[in-house]
Amino acid sequence: MPDLKDQTISDFGEQWTAFRENPGYYGSADLLADLFGPLLSLDEVKGKRIADVGSGTGRIVNMLLDAGADRVVAVEPSDAMLVLKDNTVPRAERIDYLQVPGDRLPPDLGLDYVVSMGVLHHIPEPAPVVRAAYDALRPGGRCIVWLYGHEGNETYLSLAIPLRKLTVLLPHRLLVVLSHGLEWILTAYIGLCRILPLPMRSYMRSVLAKFPRSVRRLTIYDQLNPAYAKYYTRAEAEALLSDGGFGDVRLYHRHGYSWTVSGTRPA
Structure with missing residues (x-):
């Protein structure tokens, strides 16, 4: 291996x-x-x-x-x-x-x-x-x-670290499908960040909101794919x-x- x-x-x-x-x-x-x-x-x-x-x-x-x-x-x-x-x-x-x-x-x-x-x-x-x-x-x-x-990622990491234990094992095509589904959730969260002081609000509004949805899917894939982070x-x-x-x-x-x-x- x-x-x-x-x-x-x-x-x-x-x-x-x-x-x-x-x-x-x-x-x-x-x-x-x-x-x-x-x-x-x-x-x-x-x-x-x-x-x-x-x-x-x-x-x-x-x-x-x-x-x-x-x-x-x-x-x-x-x-x-x-x-x-x-x-x-x-x-x-x-x-x-x-x-x-x-x-x-x-x-x-x-x-x-x-x-x-x-x-x-x-x-x-x-x-x-x-x-x-x-x-x-x-x-x-x-x-x-x-x-x-x-610092500043504590809430996100409480969700992402357990999820990554599964996603690093997924084949590429299945992880792409999962990223498409999670992108809908991310887009909804970006919308909520426009009106509520949610975690990572600045990043959501100043960066991710400016990305095309295809790049948001990539961003999710990029978080869930690598063997080490x-x-x-x-x-x-x-x-x-x-x-x-x-x-x-x-x-x-x-x-x-x-x-x-x-x-x-x-x-």
Whole structure:
């Protein structure tokens, strides 16, 4: 049987070859700005050399290029690399494609930024990936990661963790059917969040409400499918980068439910 790391890579390969599109707000630079929050502006991306660890279908790669990045190193270990290349064909000359795990990002690339959005919380041992990011940056370069948070998700986790014990065992097609059914419940909940102060109200109104219903189904599938998912406390999120050698570690509690974390490689 594959180990947990290999199983997670396989899970995402299957997921991103099934859910290939990144429509509307879900694939926009506006959403990238929301992920970065106050830690990094899109203006700071312009003209920079950036690695995206865990590129999936190329969504973040395209966002970075839309924001004006000069060149992007797209790191994706799974079979989704084929989808990534299809989705970035018009810009291929500005992309370096690496079909390797994040801990094999080459050192001494002199990058301005390494970003990893929604990836490290699916890696059982993320420290080698953080160290590889450090080694790939120029002195003064920055690493920015987005992680599932524990704080603000307590009610959700009380429901999701027991459900995941079943859903990680389901075949792909059955999980797709389940995601379609749960999407109706999610859409109703988003509607209630418009009038009631329910848990995760900010995220529901500011993010999920802007997604097409197809992306909401993907969001549900994405929560229920991977073999491994960790929800980071503030202290764990900060330690992830500080233990990897980064200084000036800063955190943003995005919509009160997740963590964006930035660290700088000392000059």
